[in-house]
Amino acid sequence: MTLGITIVSHVPEIAEGLPKLLKQVAADVPLTFAGGTDDGDIGTSMEKISQAFTDNSADEILAFYDLGSAKMNLEMAQEMSDKTIHLYDTALIESAYTAASLLQADVPLNDIEEQLKPLKIK
Amino acid sequence: MTLGITIVSHVPEIAEGLPKLLKQVAADVPLTFAGGTDDGDIGTSMEKISQAFTDNSADEILAFYDLGSAKMNLEMAQEMSDKTIHLYDTALIESAYTAASLLQADVPLNDIEEQLKPLKIK
Amino acid sequence: MALTVDNLTEWINSFAQKVNDQKDYLSELDTPIGDGDHGNNMARGVKAVQESLENKKPAELTDAFKQIAMALISKVGGASGPLYGTAFLEMAKKSKDTTDLGELFAAANAGIKKRGGAQVGDKTMVDVWEPLSDQLAQGSLAQEDIDKAVNGTRGLVAKKGRASYLGDRSVGHLDPGAMSSGYLFTALIETEGIL
Amino acid sequence: MALTVDNLTEWINSFAQKVNDQKDYLSELDTPIGDGDHGNNMARGVKAVQESLENKKPAELTDAFKQIAMALISKVGGASGPLYGTAFLEMAKKSKDTTDLGELFAAANAGIKKRGGAQVGDKTMVDVWEPLSDQLAQGSLAQEDIDKAVNGTRGLVAKKGRASYLGDRSVGHLDPGAMSSGYLFTALIETEGIL
Ligand SMILES: Nc1ncnc2c1ncn2[C@@H]1O[C@H](COP(=O)(O)OP(=O)(O)O)[C@@H](O)[C@H]1O
Ligand SMILES: Nc1ncnc2c1ncn2[C@@H]1O[C@H](COP(=O)(O)OP(=O)(O)O)[C@@H](O)[C@H]1O
Ligand SMILES: [Mg+2]
Ligand SMILES: [Mg+2]
Ligand SMILES: [Mg+2]
Ligand SMILES: [Mg+2]
Numbered sequence: 077m078t079l080g081i082t083i084v085s086h087v088p089e090i091a092e093g094l095p096k097l098l099k100q101v102a103a104d105v106p107l108t109f110a111g112g113t114d115d116g117d118i119g120t121s122m123e124k125i126s127q128a129f130t131d132n133s134a135d136e137i138l139a140f141y142d143l144g145s146a147k148m149n150l151e152m153a154q155e156m157s158d159k160t161i162h163l164y165d166t167a168l169i170e171s172a173y174t175a176a177s178l179l180q181a182d183v184p185l186n187d188i189e190e191q192l193k194p195l196k197i198k
Numbered sequence: 199m200t201l202g203i204t205i206v207s208h209v210p211e212i213a214e215g216l217p218k219l220l221k222q223v224a225a226d227v228p229l230t231f232a233g234g235t236d237d238g239d240i241g242t243s244m245e246k247i248s249q250a251f252t253d254n255s256a257d258e259i260l261a262f263y264d265l266g267s268a269k270m271n272l273e274m275a276q277e278m279s280d281k282t283i284h285l286y287d288t289a290l291i292e293s294a295y296t297a298a299s300l301l302q303a304d305v306p307l308n309d310i311e312e313q314l315k316p317l318k319i320k
Numbered sequence: 321m322a323l324t325v326d327n328l329t330e331w332i333n334s335f336a337q338k339v340n341d342q343k344d345y346l347s348e349l350d351t352p353i354g355d356g357d358h359g360n361n362m363a364r365g366v367k368a369v370q371e372s373l374e375n376k377k378p379a380e381l382t383d384a385f386k387q388i389a390m391a392l393i394s395k396v397g398g399a400s401g402p403l404y405g406t407a408f409l410e411m412a413k414k415s416k417d418t419t420d421l422g423e424l425f426a427a428a429n430a431g432i433k434k435r436g437g438a439q440v441g442d443k444t445m446v447d448v449w450e451p452l453s454d455q456l457a458q459g460s461l462a463q464e465d466i467d468k469a470v471n472g473t474r475g476l477v478a479k480k481g482r483a484s485y486l487g488d489r490s491v492g493h494l495d496p497g498a499m500s501s502g503y504l505f506t507a508l509i510e511t512e513g514i515l
Numbered sequence: 516m517a518l519t520v521d522n523l524t525e526w527i528n529s530f531a532q533k534v535n536d537q538k539d540y541l542s543e544l545d546t547p548i549g550d551g552d553h554g555n556n557m558a559r560g561v562k563a564v565q566e567s568l569e570n571k572k573p574a575e576l577t578d579a580f581k582q583i584a585m586a587l588i589s590k591v592g593g594a595s596g597p598l599y600g601t602a603f604l605e606m607a608k609k610s611k612d613t614t615d616l617g618e619l620f621a622a623a624n625a626g627i628k629k630r631g632g633a634q635v636g637d638k639t640m641v642d643v644w645e646p647l648s649d650q651l652a653q654g655s656l657a658q659e660d661i662d663k664a665v666n667g668t669r670g671l672v673a674k675k676g677r678a679s680y681l682g683d684r685s686v687g688h689l690d691p692g693a694m695s696s697g698y699l700f701t702a703l704i705e706t707e708g709i710l
């Protein structure tokens with residue numbers, strides 16, 4: 077069973093840019109993202125998030141988001157997905173970076189979640 | 199004396215994208231950013247940060263960054279700047295959003311810093 | 321008096337009309353305590369709803385609620401999208417068992433609260449949906465109840481959504497989602513044959 | 516035996532040579548416990564340093580140190596940029612008063628520690644700079660001291676920089692910045708006429 081990461085941001089550029097930072101330390105971790113509304117404006121899209129879950133080659137996904145309304149769309153996509161989706165109320169960039177580094181080093185999910193705890197800010 | 203925000207990220211897209219989220223809630227807050235190295239690669243640049251401080255129309259700046267090495271370049275730029283630069287070890291996106299909302303509502307710096315405290319994760 | 325696909329469509333069209341008429345006002349309400357897009361978000365949403373209902377006339381109430389929900393979820397973009405979307409999705413589910421407005425709205429309100437985690441008093445659309453759903457269950461919803469619920473958000477401190485970042489400073493402003501929800505209830509009581 | 520602009524330039528050129536030769540190795544060291552760019556970062560940095568010293572031959576030691584610092588600060592891009600940059604900037608300042616290597620390196624090491632907040636034992640370049648600066652002050656620096664300091668980082672748990680995200684899992688890997696710093700000290704002792 078593989079673990080992957082999905083990034084959700086209100087801003088398309090942030091959603092696209094963050095994986096570049098993560099890829100540097102996590103070349104082998106499956107990474108997908110969803111940014112902006114369906115029209116590419118600032119906001120989030122349940123469909124785009126669902127697509128990012130589907131497109132991720134992992135069957136278990138750690139999902140990170142920026143603001144609260146992203147979380148609502150994330151939860152709807154989570155409910156509709158066949159995959160196991162873990163949702164973290166943690167600092168988006170910093171916790172995605174932490175998770176990516178640890179996943180690359182094959183650290184078990186429990187230990188990763190332990191290390192994410194101090195990053196919970198939402 | 200006006201207060202502004204400077205965003206520093208390792209990734210050019212994040213540095214460019216985050217102000218779009220902030221502008222929505224803080225149309226009148228002076229916002230500048232520095233992302234990536236001088237060559238536009240992943241990393242940070244002391245010169246770009248200095249430029250972002252200079253270009254910011256405010257004379258007192260709240261600065262937010264993503265990873266630790268950005269902080270080092272930020273501090274060098276801070277030492278060279280004539281402006282008062284406040285550096286926060288807080289979640290980049292979430293704390294910049296918080297500060298922007300509050301600056302737009304003319305909340306005094308002390309109260310803003312109080313609200314940033316729980317977002318300290320670095 | 322009962323809910324049918326036809327009067328549901330009429331209700332929603334009337335809501336869409338109000339949202340479009342008050343689009344700028346809703347965005348204005350969202351400016352001091354949010355990101356100033358609630359009017360645009362809702363206008364985009366109701367346009368998609370109307371297109372969906374026109375392109376494919378729903379056979380059953382359940383289908384109608386579902387189409388409305390999906391259009392709002394896809395097109396609104398802001399927090400109000402999943403919230404209104406969840407409300408109509410819960411009504412779709414509930415409509416398999418009953419067309420009782422009190423029960424439908426109670427399910428919708430529960431869905432909004434679960435989706436957003438807000439309670440009454442948090443200065444959100446819940447401050448409109450909860451009391452007015454109760455009134456509907458009691459069979460007595462009037463415009464003055466709607467006004468009272470919407471205006472009641474003015475004095476509250478926001479605890480959820482973007483306005484919550486402003487804390488105490490959110491007091492003195494109407495909640496935009498409460499206002500747009502107010503239009504939905506007004507459209508409901510104005511539509512002939514539902515209540 | 517004393518530091519001059521000429522032998523400083525020779526030293527730095529020799530360091531640049533080693534960095535270029537070991538560029539891939541430095542990036543490899545940075546891969547399991549970092550982002551795999553330390554070799555590229557340092558190669559970019561020393562190239563800029565060499566260009567600066569060629570384009571404008573410094574008149575004084577202080578100028579030379581300053582040019583080296585500015586080139587590293589502008590061009591390295593990673594954490595090692597401000598760290599090496601600060602080291603040379605502190606040497607520039609100190610060189611106004613003295614050319615004593617012990618004092619220059621003590622100032623550089625203090626600068627690195629202040630800039631990055633790392634202490635000895637945190638598995639960073641400080642684990643090379645601090646002991647070797649002490650040795651220089653005592654007038655006895657040999658290659659085996661350098662090897663010992665660099666290799667000593669292998670058993671440490673990273674407390675600063677990207678490797679710190681891995682915690683205990685950073686044990687067993689050499690620190691890339693310690694390795695490149697090792698090259699700087701090796702180049703120093705190999706350069707005729709400085710020590
Ligand atoms: N967690 C929540 N629970 C209930 N209602 C919420 C919540 N968050 C936001 N809202 C409602 O949504 C409205 C804002 O909607 P909108 O402006 O469209 O979304 P956004 O805030 O993402 O821009 C608020 O006025 C409030 O009524
Ligand atoms: N806070 C710090 N204090 C001291 N040295 C540090 C610190 N952070 C990183 N380093 C050093 O920098 C090296 C990594 O440099 P480099 O790969 O060029 O930068 P980055 O980590 O930004 O990619 C580490 O091996 C370590 O020696
Ligand atoms: Mg809004
Ligand atoms: Mg919005
Ligand atoms: Mg590196
Ligand atoms: Mg790097």
